[in-house]
Amino acid sequence: MTVFQNIRKGIMPARLTVDQVYDLTAAGVFAENDRFELIEGEIVPMAAAKADWHSIMASRLIRALVPVLREDARLFVEASVTLANDILVEPDLAVWPKGGLPRAMRGPDLLLLIEVSDSSLGYDLRVKAPLYACHGVRDYWVVDAVRQTIRVHRAPGATGYAGVEEYEAHDTVTALLLPEVAIRLDTLD
Numbered sequence: 007m008t009v010f011q012n013i014r015k016g017i018m019p020a021r022l023t024v025d026q027v028y029d030l031t032a033a034g035v036f037a038e039n040d041r042f043e044l045i046e047g048e049i050v051p052m053a054a055a056k057a058d059w060h061s062i063m064a065s066r067l068i069r070a071l072v073p074v075l076r077e078d079a080r081l082f083v084e085a086s087v088t089l090a091n092d093i094l095v096e097p098d099l100a101v102w103p104k105g106g107l108p109r110a111m112r113g114p115d116l117l118l119l120i121e122v123s124d125s126s127l128g129y130d131l132r133v134k135a136p137l138y139a140c141h142g143v144r145d146y147w148v149v150d151a152v153r154q155t156i157r158v159h160r161a162p163g164a165t166g167y168a169g170v171e172e173y174e175a176h177d178t179v180t181a182l183l184l185p186e187v188a189i190r191l192d193t194l195d
Contacts (some may be wrong), residue, residue, distance in 0.1 A: 008075045011183070020047075020048075020091070021046075021047030021048065021092065022044060022047055022048075022049065023047070023091050024058065024088050024090075024092065024093070024094045027044055027053045028109070043094060043095050044092065044093060044094040045065040045095075045133065045137070046093060046097075046176055047092040052096065053125070053126075056112075059124045059151040059152055060122050060123070060124045060151050063151035064083075064098055064099065064122050064124045065195035067099060067120060067122065067129065067189070067194070068193055069194070069195060070189055071099070071101070071153060071187060071192060074186050074187055074188075075184065075186065075187065076117045077104070078103055078104045079101050079102070079103060079104060079184060080101065080102065080103070080106075081099060081101050082099070082101070082108065083098070083099060084096050084097070085097075085100055085109055086108055087100060087108065087119075088111070089114070089138070090141060090181060091097075092138060093141070095134065095137070096175075097119050097134075099118075099119070099120040099122070100116055100118070100120070101115070101118050101119075101181075101184065101187075101193075102115050102116050103115070103130070110181065112142070112144055113138065113141035113143040113162075114141035114142040114143075116144070116145075117145070117181070117183045118145050118147070118181045118182075118184055118187065119138060119143050119145065119147070120146075120147045120148075121134060121146075121148050121149070122151055123149065123150050124149060124150075124151045124152050125146070127183065130148045131148060131157070134146075135148070135159055135166065135167060138159070138162065139152055139159065139163060139165075139166045139167045140162070140163075140164055140165075140166075142162055143159075144160065144182060144183060145158070145159075145160060145183055146158075146159040146162075146167070146184040147159070147179070148150075149191070154175040154191050154192070155172055155173060155174055155175065156172070156173045156179050156191065157170060157171070157173075158172075175190070175192040176190065176192050177190065178190045191192055
């Protein structure tokens with residue numbers, strides 16, 4: 007029995023693949039603006055509304071990143087990124103090489119991945135960081151919009167990141183693979 011046949015009968019499979027999520031979206035079962043991630047085959051709902059601090063910080067980061075990115079890199083906002091056949095995440099900001107299609111990007115392809123956190127800090131650190139590390143994301147930042155800090159994760163491995171450092175608002179943080187990107191939270195407009 008196919009996934010579509012099960013859904014018609016009111017049965018949602020216990021585990022989905024990324025391809026099934028895309029197929030279900032194309033069939034109209036999921037709306038394109040539904041907010042969820044697929045973590046090891048399970049749908050994890052995400053908040054539909056963003057808190058003020060989250061939206062303000064994301065906007066400031068976008069304004070800082072766009073003008074300095076080199077010509078062969080592109081910034082994507084809330085793009086779906088496939089880490090494995092059963093993991094589909096939607097980071098707040100992702101930078102990858104120009105011409106790369108969202109569905110084709112994998113962890114090692116990403117030049118910079120940023121999650122902006124307010125109420126999602128625990129999830130971004132305890133769930134997403136290990137996933138990103140295990141799947142080869144080399145430069146992962148968690149920007150705490152409330153405390154005004156950046157926690158930088160580097161040196162990914164199967165059990166997590168070997169290098170994790172936290173920076174205060176007055177510290178300059180430079181992207182590992184994008185040396186033209188230097189962010190200091192207290193100077194963002």
